[in-house]
Amino acid sequence: MFDRIKARACGLGGLAVGALATLPAWAGYERIPGEVDTARGWEELWHEVMVDITIIGIIFAAVTFWFLFRYRRRSPEEEGRQPRLSPMAAIGWAIIPAFAFMADDFFLAAKGWSLWNDYRTVPEDRLEIQLESAMWTWDYTYPNGVRTFNELRVPAGKPILLRMTSRDTIHSHWIPDFRVKEDSMPGRTTYLWFQPKEVGEHVVTCAEYCGHLHSRMTGKLIVMAPEEFDQWYNEAATRIQTASSEQKGGA
């Protein structure tokens, strides 16, 4: 009789844990309406995950330390006295932690998925720049034909989309300050986007091993005030036009 009650209690407990395991999965789908900022989203989620894993880590470490201290050997002939687990306890010790871990996994997966969607959904009002990487430079081409090397100039306040490919081997365009990176490679076109907000300079660096001068493949991201950017953009375009018309005139 008592065994049957115990079995039922365990079964109910298992069901409850199962329900709990699926509940948090739905909690991740809160999307703040308005402006999307992947870098801020990254910061927040990273912080949350760090809290999560620190708690788990401290629990395990504290229990281990306590056991090491509490059950130290007191006489040379002493042996451990761990009780045998009943079949029910053995199953419970496997199922319940498994569901607890799974609950955490699904919770994090849902949160991660929603941030991932932000990373891959580019806003419509973007500035689209082509990037061709090569050993060991970044070669950017703007919509009006302006080209820059190792220097990405963008206006503040506008989402920037890079469409990337590579001339020789695999490179990876990383802008640490904007928490964004994606490989560029021959034969495939990849993309990344980010949202610069304030005027300033940031490091761009190659994160995929690409040979001899991999560690020198560093560029600059220059975020300019929109008016300044427009000025530079139009002047650079005019320079190209004059240069090409001069070439034509010469020929």
Place this chain on the structure above:
Amino acid sequence: MATLREWIFTTDHKKVGILYLIGSIAAFGVAGIMALLMRAELSAPGPTLTDNPTDYNVWLYFHGAAMILGFQIPALTGFLANFLVPLQIGAKDVAFPRLNALSVWLFYAGIILALMTFIIPDPPDVMWTGYPPYSEISVGNTAFYSFTVLLLGFASILGGVNFLTTITFMRAPGLGWNKLNIFTWSTFAAFILQLIFVPVLGTAVTMIMFDKYLGTHFFTPDQGGDVLIYQNLFWFYSHPAVYVILLPFIGIVFDIVATFARNRVFNYKMVVYGGMGGIVLLAGEVWIHHLYVTGMPDWLRVGQMVTTLLISVPVGLLFIGLVGTLYKGSIELKTPMLYAVSVIFLMLIGGLTGIPLAMTALDIHVSDSYFIVGHFHYVMAVSGTFAIFGGVYYLYPKMTGRMYNETIGKISFWISFVGVNIIFFPMMMAGLAGMPRRYWDYSQFEGLEGYHQIMSVGAALIGIGFFLALINWIQALFTGEKAPDNPWGSRSLEWTTTSPPGHGNWPEIPKIAPEWHPYGYGEDAPDPVGGGSLSPAAARERER
């Protein structure tokens, strides 16, 4: 000379195992020196030891390839498996002893080929991953990389066939599957993975050679190839390879912890079927997490985020088993136990930092940065190496018949334990701050010099710690005290034979009593060999 002949032509599993140990420790030594060279180069911004980045790239290539393929996998599935598995299952030898000898010499050929990196012109500089197109356009000699991988792969496949057969068919009468040591189970699981996945790696590196030297176009996009195929093939093997390392090192840690806590393994069936079985089932479905920033299809990157996160379930069960084994134990912190317990803490840091890395969106920032390098050194490199060192200390009396020096052992442990934390924790922080991996110089970044200097100090400490351990082992060979048959008071089968065991291990194959269990501590179980009792008191009586 007779003894040298004996070692070269040996088919005895214990000698083969020791040969594996010597070879893999040699690879560890050279690869470790490479690490020290790299840390010296990075101890200050700008060129320090060399102004040629390719020198640094070759060191880094050798460090990665030799540590994984030449040290960890052979030390765990070669040395420990060979020495321990037949003893733990009560067999006279492995199922195919001559195949075993072939496998160890193939391994030596692979190590020698890898070491030729330092004498050939244009050594390979393709990193242990060997990604094309770089590995195909590099002037470095990629063929050396491919042949090294192929030789070591063959050695491993032979080992896999051998051990799966041995464990399945050569267990002593009465030794059921649920009476196997956790280490034997973990070897079984690791070799299942090795047999399934090694051929994929062999295929990948062979295709690179075909592309580079025979003019095929598997990975050249302008001729219809695709560069990402290689990365998929490579990680389809190399992620399971992480578990080929993880499973046996967790296995030996379980055996050490159970022995030095003289305690039952907590929830044995959960550990074996849930933990190890779960890892084997999930191992092949998570490789895309190495390709989170390569432009793989979005749905695939999200799908494998879920499978990767789920790896925490079996790994968590292994943790509960490990920590639970300490509960109500009788714990003595001898050197092997110190190494084993430290693996719990190192694995905690390494495993938990894997959780943000499993999440595609978070990985976008830290992928290919020092954060990754710190993470996998904690979870695989350092944990694995500490488990191997613990295993060598644990088996030292059985291997050599002599005891190592406990004081030097403990000092060397603490030096290396402090060292690894000084190097790999700041390494993760440097990665978060924007330090990309595989850089020969970092003078273009601001604020990273401090991290790098601390790391270099840590590297020096690790060097001293491991060197002391090596000295301890060599010295104890000549001056160590004579070891008793069962110095740790273990219940497990391998300690019932003499130290060192003779050819054939036991005069007769042991008969396993139904009430005997390798972790049956606290009970008065019969000795499967001598017929007496296995409790430490009885064992002590017999020593006298």
